[in-house]
Amino acid sequence: MTIATTTTDRFKETLRGLAAYGLDGTGHSLPSEPFDDNAFQHLLRWVQASKLIGLTGAAVANDALVVTPSQRDAVADKHLKAMCHTLYLERLLLDLTDGLDRAGIECRVLKGSAVAQLDYEDPFLRPFVDIDILVQSDSFDAAVDVIQRAGVNRIWHGPRPGFDRRFGKGATLSTPDGYEVDLHRTFVQGPWGLTVDLGDLWKGSRTIELGGKKLLALSDEARLLHAAIHATLGHTASTPFLPSRDIAEMLLFGAVNASAARELAARWQMEAVLAEAVTGAWHLLDLADVTTLSAWAEGYHPSELDERRRSVYRAGGATYTAKSLAALSTLPRFRDKLSMASSLAFPSRQFLEDRNLRYRDWLRRGVGSAVRARRGS
């Protein structure tokens, strides 16, 4: 028991050291002795689950993580596979954005592919497992059609036609061989998805170049806020090693304008999300450096409304319905509230089939979600 706990602690400290690898101001370090082969295999699984294989590859290549020759080969193999996966995803991204261009649909590249190219010294450090594309709400349905015509099919349908375009985060689609595409119109399901001023996302941009093609990503400040949402409200929020590193890269080495980022966060009612993500990253990576935003984040106190909204996203209660119902309060117009509520109360057959649910199960689930949503509204 003691040995297992010690090994787990050693894994966790190694993961923190890998997440912070290469940052001068970190208090974390990497072990000076190699793990035995059995333990190393476990560690590699943790590394992959945390998407830290890029930083691990760099640490091994620079002899900062001490490994045996066979362990080095195992890291090289996992890293190679991760890089191949990202390349296939980027090729898909090029093909899909060609289709959107031809249809006259403007788009922005989000998350992994954009962050790897713009925020890291070398994209080799930042693997990703899917591609994320943002389109405007009024182009959303047309964009889904373009992507489906390219052979990428929708995994989950919205409760009713048009729901995603008006109230949802977006749609998840997948190629037959499992490459996943998230088409967004906003960043996140639920109340904080609807407080984002979607017009702001299209005001500034940064350019990335993939295979000679220029693609647009979000501005530095909008990209930071998206990373903050991912770190605090996303499905990796319990172990946000990579999202925290993304935030550290942006704030320590990027061109984020701190006042512009705070203004944007305030306009989107997301100062609490930004503050939590920045303090979380600073603590997780044990960073001594102080930036304008890290100092502000340390002193930020969330409001009661922030806390209520935050509770909707916590693990366990963070269902699709709970987040959607909690978003009702952020809609200013009664007819929108009614439309959203009725879509959730009477979802389409396709929506239920996607989730393998019967209508009465959905209703039962909805009542529980409504209670949670009430707390978060």
Next chain:
Amino acid sequence: MSVGATVTRVDRVLWRRTLDGVVVLPPWGDVIQLDRTGSLIWELVATPTTIESVVEATALACSVDIDDVMTGTHTVLVALRDAGVVRETLP
């Protein structure tokens, strides 16, 4: 490949560094793995470069005579051209 020809990467080719070299993905087909010497050649053809310059730079980087790397460099360049990731422009 012809004497005096230049070689360079074609558009729509994607690539990443790995621990042992680079991986290159053409617009169609599967990834191509290049070892450290192959990666050096890949770096050299980022902009249009004569084949002779690629051979010279490879020899210099590997600290060997030009004759020792001539055949190997040509072999890599032909393989990259045939895979559709490098374009040869005749003088």
